[in-house]
Every structure is written in structure tokens, then in C-alpha cells.
Amino acid sequence: MVDKKLSGAGLRGQSAGETSLCTVGKSGSGLTYRGYDVADLADNATFEEVAFLLFEGELPNQQQLDKYKTELKALRDLPQALKEVLQRIPASAHPMDVMRTGCSFLGNLEPEEDFTQQNHAANRLLAAFPAIMCYWYRFSHEGVEIDCVTQEDSIAGHFLTLLNGKAPSAQHQKVMDVSLILYAEHEFNASTFTARVCASTLSDMFSCITGAIGTLRGPLHGGANEAAMDMIQKFTSPADAKTQMAGMLERKEKIMGFGHAIYRTSDPRNVIIKAWSEKLAKENGDTSLYDISVACEEFMWDSKKLFCNADFFHASAYHFMGIPTKLFTPIFVCSRLTGWAAHVMEQRSNNRIIRPSADYIGEEPRKVTPIAQR
Ligand SMILES: CC(=O)SCCNC(=O)CCNC(=O)[C@H](O)C(C)(C)COP(=O)(O)OP(=O)(O)OC[C@H]1O[C@@H](n2cnc3c(N)ncnc32)[C@H](O)[C@@H]1OP(=O)(O)O
Numbered sequence: 306m307v308d309k310k311l312s313g314a315g316l317r318g319q320s321a322g323e324t325s326l327c328t329v330g331k332s333g334s335g336l337t338y339r340g341y342d343v344a345d346l347a348d349n350a351t352f353e354e355v356a357f358l359l360f361e362g363e364l365p366n367q368q369q370l371d372k373y374k375t376e377l378k379a380l381r382d383l384p385q386a387l388k389e390v391l392q393r394i395p396a397s398a399h400p401m402d403v404m405r406t407g408c409s410f411l412g413n414l415e416p417e418e419d420f421t422q423q424n425h426a427a428n429r430l431l432a433a434f435p436a437i438m439c440y441w442y443r444f445s446h447e448g449v450e451i452d453c454v455t456q457e458d459s460i461a462g463h464f465l466t467l468l469n470g471k472a473p474s475a476q477h478q479k480v481m482d483v484s485l486i487l488y489a490e491h492e493f494n495a496s497t498f499t500a501r502v503c504a505s506t507l508s509d510m511f512s513c514i515t516g517a518i519g520t521l522r523g524p525l526h527g528g529a530n531e532a533a534m535d536m537i538q539k540f541t542s543p544a545d546a547k548t549q550m551a552g553m554l555e556r557k558e559k560i561m562g563f564g565h566a567i568y569r570t571s572d573p574r575n576v577i578i579k580a581w582s583e584k585l586a587k588e589n590g591d592t593s594l595y596d597i598s599v600a601c602e603e604f605m606w607d608s609k610k611l612f613c614n615a616d617f618f619h620a621s622a623y624h625f626m627g628i629p630t631k632l633f634t635p636i637f638v639c640s641r642l643t644g645w646a647a648h649v650m651e652q653r654s655n656n657r658i659i660r661p662s663a664d665y666i667g668e669e670p671r672k673v674t675p676i677a678q679r
Pocket residue numbers: 306309524525526527529558559560561562563564565566567611614615616
């Protein structure tokens with residue numbers, strides 16, 4: 306894995322366009338958003354500042370940030386028709402399907418009529434996604450019709466308040482804010498590339514984001530945080546984790562939350578969310594799941610030189626905050642929407658339809674045999 310080859314299938318290692326939004330693994334393991342190191346942003350900025358940075362190109366000053374947050378707060382509520390649609394989606398539905406439908410349906414009610422509305426469409430989704438997720442979840446699972454508006458200052462606090470019906474602790478609010486920063490943007494990953502392909506046909510913002518949600522859903526991409534949670538919950542101790550993982554590798558199973566298409570030796574987001582996971586475990590007074598996670602990390606590195614990606618310690622961190630596992634990937638949506646929308650805007654600003662070629666490996670030209678003779 307250390308000598309990871311960036312070539313072969315899956316367009317690996319091929320440049321598919323230009324971006325000024327993000328670098329991934331440029332110096333082996335780094336991640337920058339518009340030139341800022343993600344660790345610096347996680348320490349010294351908020352998610353709203355990062356969203357502004359991605360959409361507008363620069364970090365906001367205090368006045369710009371206040372204005373932006375006021376704008377977002379005014380966009381939090383959901384139209385009645387969308388609430389009615391969410392009420393009809395069963396509890397058994399996959400929450401990523403709920404996000405996809407919520408996004409798509411909002412696009413019916415409040416379409417992006419032309420590209421001058423692109424920032425508004427992006428901000429509307431950024432403000433509304435926490436309510437789309439929590440309105441459906443609490444209605445279908447608890448029979449509660451929540452008020453989609455809160456007075457919480459941040460998107461992180463707003464989401465946790467909608468989910469729990471009460472304001473979060475300062476610590477939980479901070480961890481959620483950091484998590485939203487870490488997941489915000491990641492160059493030409495599969496879901497962002499989906500959004501850019503859609504944008505390249507001059508389609509609307511809601512279609513681009515709906516497609517991206519469908520791509521993020523898979524366990525090889527965003528869905529890995531849920532899959533990692535399901536896995537670590539089955540391990541009874543660090544030793545059991547190592548034994549079971551050895552069996553999984555022997556059976557050639559993929560271990561979710563490990564490995565990466567671009568990074569070679571580490572994912573820079575891991576060390577940040579891992580540290581928060583440890584703090585949360587200690588605060589909860591039970592580090593057993595954290596210890597199991599650390600054992601998984603050690604085992605995978607020792608046996609396969611595979612490292613934790615952003616998703617692995619997000620699983621335990623979210624779990625320690627009491628977030629239901631099925632909502633892990635939808636939280637990713639609430640964050641990555643910023644990267645997706647910024648890429649849609651960037652694609653539109655210098656567009657040519659994305660249409661690669663394929664190497665044909667099928668039959669030679671042949672004639673149709675009449676059906677009676679087949
Ligand atoms: C936020 C995110 O989306 S981060 C990614 C989240 N996804 C996951 O965690 C899913 C698990 N990981 C994976 O499936 C892969 O590592 C991916 C999809 C992330 C990257 O895929 P690729 O770029 O094709 O992986 P890569 O080329 O590094 O694989 C090299 C070898 O390691 C193996 N490998 C890579 N990751 C894993 C893993 N998690 N578990 C077991 N084996 C793995 C591959 O099967 C491959 O083996 P092979 O040469 O015998 O075929």
C-alpha cells in the first residue's frame with residue numbers, strides 16, 4: 306500500500322479536469338481547501354466559514370460571517386409539501402434515500418431557474434438538509450413532528466438540537482462542527498465527480514446534488530462510516546477484533562473505513578477525528594469501543610499496511626455522541642454538499658460537457674438473426 310500505484314482501472318491517476326478548490330495527497334498525505342490546511346481549518350474556523358470559503362473563494366470577515374449565518378438561519382424551515390412527503394417515507398427506508406428524495410423534491414418546489422440562483426440553491430440545501438434528515442427520522446421512528454427551526458447559531462448545533470430535541474453540550478457541538486469541516490470537500494472523489502458530470506450538461510443544482518447523494522451512499526465511499534460501525538460493534542475486545550479481522554482478510558473481505566484511492570500512508574482527517582473520538586470515549590467513561598477501534602487500526606497497518614480513512618474513527622465518534630448509525634452517512638451529505646455545490650459552480654464557470662471515451666471489448670460487427678432462427 307505504501308507504494309500505491311495511481312494507475313489502472315477506475316480512471317485512477319488520470320486528471321479529469323482542473324480545480325482551485327482542493328488538493329488531496331499532494332505531498333503524500335495532505336488535504337487543503339483553497340490553500341488552507343484542513344487541520345488549520347478544523348482548529349481555527351467553523352463549518353460556516355469553510356462553506357463561505359468554498360463558495361466565495363475567501364474566508365469571511367466577522368461582518369460577512371454574521372450576514373451569512375443570518376441568511377442560512379432564515380432558510381432552515383421546510384415547506385409543508387416536503388414535510389408531507391417525508392411523513393410518507395417508512396422508517397425502514399435507507400436515510401440516504403430520504404436525503405436523495407428530500408433534495409430532489411425541494412428542487413420541484415423551489416427550482417433553480419437559472420445559474421444566477423446557484424448560491425441561493427446551495428445555501429438553501431445547506432440550511433435545509435439537517436431538517437430533512439431529522440424531520441423524517443423523528444417522525445418515522447418516534448412519531449414526533451419536530452419544529453424544523455431552532456435558534457442555534459451553528460449548523461452543527463442546529464442538527465444536534467433537531468435530532469435530540471435539546472441543545473447539545475459545547476463539546477458535542479464542537480465535535481460535530483469539526484466533523485462537518487473534515488467531510489466538506491475532497492477534490493474529484495466519486496460523488497463530486499458525479500455532480501460535475503451532471504453540471505457539465507448544464508443541468509440544475511438540485512439534479513447535480515441528488516446524483517451525488519446516490520453516489521455517496523455506497524459502502525466504498527460515504528457509506529463506509531456506517532459499515533465500520535456495524536463491524537466494530539461486533540467485536541467484543543481488542544483481541545477479538547484482531548482475530549476476526551484476520552478471518553475477514555483471509556476471506557478477501559473489504560474492511561470498511563480502511564484504505565484510500567489517493568492517499569498512500571494516511572488520511573489527514575483520521576488523526577483529527579480519532580483524537581476527538583478518544584476524548585468523547587473518556588468523557589463517557591467507557592473506552593472499550595475506542596480501544597477496539599485502535600486495535601483495528603494497528604492490525605490493519607501491521608498486516609496489510611492499510612490505514613484508517615476519514616470514515617473509520619467517525620464511526621465511534623458519532624456513536625459516542627449518541628447518533629444513530631443509520632444517520633452517519635446523511636451527516637456526510639450535510640457537509641459534502643458544500644464541496645459538491647462549489648464544484649458545480651466551478652464546472653459551470655468553465656464548462657465543456659464531460660464525455661470520455663471507452664475502449665470497446667465486445668463482439669465484432671454482426672447481422673441480426675431473425676427471431677425465429679435464434
Ligand atoms: C470518505 C471516503 O469515501 S474514504 C473511502 C471509504 N471507503 C472504504 O472505507 C471502503 C474500504 N476501502 C476500499 O474499498 C478501498 O480502499 C477504496 C475503495 C477506498 C480505494 O480503492 P482502490 O483505490 O481500488 O484501492 P487500492 O488500489 O489501494 O487497493 C490495493 C489493494 O488493497 C486492497 N484493499 C484496499 N482497501 C482495502 C480494505 N479496506 N480492506 C481490504 N483490502 C483492501 C485492495 O483490494 C487491493 O488488493 P488487490 O491488489 O489484491 O486487488
